[in-house]
Amino acid sequence: MSHVFPRNCKAPFPTAVAADGCYLIDSTGKRYFDGSGGAAVSCLGHSNERVREAVRTQVDQLAFAHTGFFTSEPAEKLARILINNAPGDLDRVYFVSGGSEAVESALKLARQYYVERGEPQRNKLIARRQSYHGNTLGALAVGGNAWRREQFAPLLVDVSHIAPCYEYAERVENETLAEYGQRVAQELEDEILRLGPDSVMAFLAEPVVGATLGAVTSVDGYFKQVRNICDRYGILLILDEVMCGMGRTGYLFAHEADEITADIVCIAKGLGAGYQPIGAMLCTSEIYDAIAEGTGFFQHGHTYIGHPVACAAAHAVLSEILDNNLVQQVNERSSVLQTKLQNTFGENPYVGDIRGRGFFWGLEFVSDRRSKTPFDAAMKLAAKLKKAAFKEGLVCYPMPGTRDGKIGDHVLLAPPFIATDSELDDALQCLAVAVDKTL
Numbered sequence: 001m002s003h004v005f006p007r008n009c010k011a012p013f014p015t016a017v018a019a020d021g022c023y024l025i026d027s028t029g030k031r032y033f034d035g036s037g038g039a040a041v042s043c044l045g046h047s048n049e050r051v052r053e054a055v056r057t058q059v060d061q062l063a064f065a066h067t068g069f070f071t072s073e074p075a076e077k078l079a080r081i082l083i084n085n086a087p088g089d090l091d092r093v094y095f096v097s098g099g100s101e102a103v104e105s106a107l108k109l110a111r112q113y114y115v116e117r118g119e120p121q122r123n124k125l126i127a128r129r130q131s132y133h134g135n136t137l138g139a140l141a142v143g144g145n146a147w148r149r150e151q152f153a154p155l156l157v158d159v160s161h162i163a164p165c166y167e168y169a170e171r172v173e174n175e176t177l178a179e180y181g182q183r184v185a186q187e188l189e190d191e192i193l194r195l196g197p198d199s200v201m202a203f204l205a206e207p208v209v210g211a212t213l214g215a216v217t218s219v220d221g222y223f224k225q226v227r228n229i230c231d232r233y234g235i236l237l238i239l240d241e242v243m244c245g246m247g248r249t250g251y252l253f254a255h256e257a258d259e260i261t262a263d264i265v266c267i268a269k270g271l272g273a274g275y276q277p278i279g280a281m282l283c284t285s286e287i288y289d290a291i292a293e294g295t296g297f298f299q300h301g302h303t304y305i306g307h308p309v310a311c312a313a314a315h316a317v318l319s320e321i322l323d324n325n326l327v328q329q330v331n332e333r334s335s336v337l338q339t340k341l342q343n344t345f346g347e348n349p350y351v352g353d354i355r356g357r358g359f360f361w362g363l364e365f366v367s368d369r370r371s372k373t374p375f376d377a378a379m380k381l382a383a384k385l386k387k388a389a390f391k392e393g394l395v396c397y398p399m400p401g402t403r404d405g406k407i408g409d410h411v412l413l414a415p416p417f418i419a420t421d422s423e424l425d426d427a428l429q430c431l432a433v434a435v436d437k438t439l
Helices: 049-061 073-084 099-116 137-142 146-155 177-195 222-232 254-258 285-292 308-323 326-345 381-391 421-438
Strands: 016-020 023-026 031-034 090-096 124-128 160-162 200-205 236-240 264-267 279-284 351-357 360-365 397-400 409-413
Touching (some): 049 308, 073 090, 073 279, 090 099, 090 285, 099 137, 099 236, 160 177, 200 222, 222 236, 222 254, 308 326, 381 397, 381 409, 381 421, 409 421
Parallel strands (some): 236 264
Antiparallel strands (some): 016 023, 023 031, 090 279, 264 279, 397 409
16 A cells, blocks of 8 residues: 555556666556656656766765755856856856746745845736746746646735737737737736836746647747846846756757846756756846845755755766757757657647747647637546557656646657657657547
8 A cells, every 4th residue: 555645646657667768667567758758857868877877976975965054066066067058147056956946946036136126115026827837836826827826826926927928829810920929028018017117026937838838939039029128127037947948949048049138047857857856046147246245145945955966966967968969969850850740740630739949849739720729628638648648658748728727738748858760750659649549
């Protein structure tokens, strides 16, 4: 009898006992291709020797030192390699244990930054509908995932949510891509003016929307206009790259594709590639200096921040990615994966949209392609697709509520960067079989 509290009390899971490259293996010996990297985590697969050796070596040398007393060489080395490869003015790194903690840290840093600057009236946050920023209460509040928020709504702080840049479903007829991008970006300025420009401290968004919308990229010019609006009103731009960062979209930092800079960036998942739990918040020197030259103390912290073993693992992960040009390879192979998806699903009458970037792709399912009408939520399509794909030996990431938290279904794919073309072909064939059997 198990005493583990599982994610789903009514769905027993097989026991994972081993891993081999891009595959997970259960106790019966069945192999599953990790087509979503868990949740866009396992970018290097599951048996990278360089990372495993780094973990073993660090455990033998120093397992833990509390950051209230010490820094550590693994943390210093990891911060250096991140900042040396970071765009814009990002200059400081605050290590945590995962994505939700990174977002919580970003929100609290944004607030303290303005308090230190003598602007305590800035306490409002703006984010986007159909976004996801984590499951802790602060991160859940800024997130726009209606399904995840619903039962906890009475516990959440008030946050404004504007439209996402979701061209497939929300661009109107006869509206150009450029016009659409500017229209939805204008919602940010309109909301700032409604709240009062001096009351807003930050706008938070995913450069490529992950779990909630299924690898939705913004249209050209959208984020440049967002950056302009934030600068106009002195508001921080916080980018959540927990899922889409660290090479996943063909750029080490996902917002590089949009040719903008950020004030704060949150990363996790691919940073540790699953070998250790780790996340990080990066900020500019301006933000750091406001704290350092003010009270000198960021009023925040967790027990395991800057954990030496986690930092050593993440340094090995980043070194493996950079030394082997994996980001460039993901960028170059993006069109290959897109072509494979188009060849497999482009003519499927129930696949309305195929979108993404790098090794981060989504398929949105519809009952009618012409009208883009989603399936009835009562059908529970996403859950059925997940079960059918898993039976075929494919781990993927289906989600319901794509359109508004209630209707719409998509499947997210985020395979390991090391996946071969033949492995990708086999995985897409498994998904095609699952789609055919389900629909």
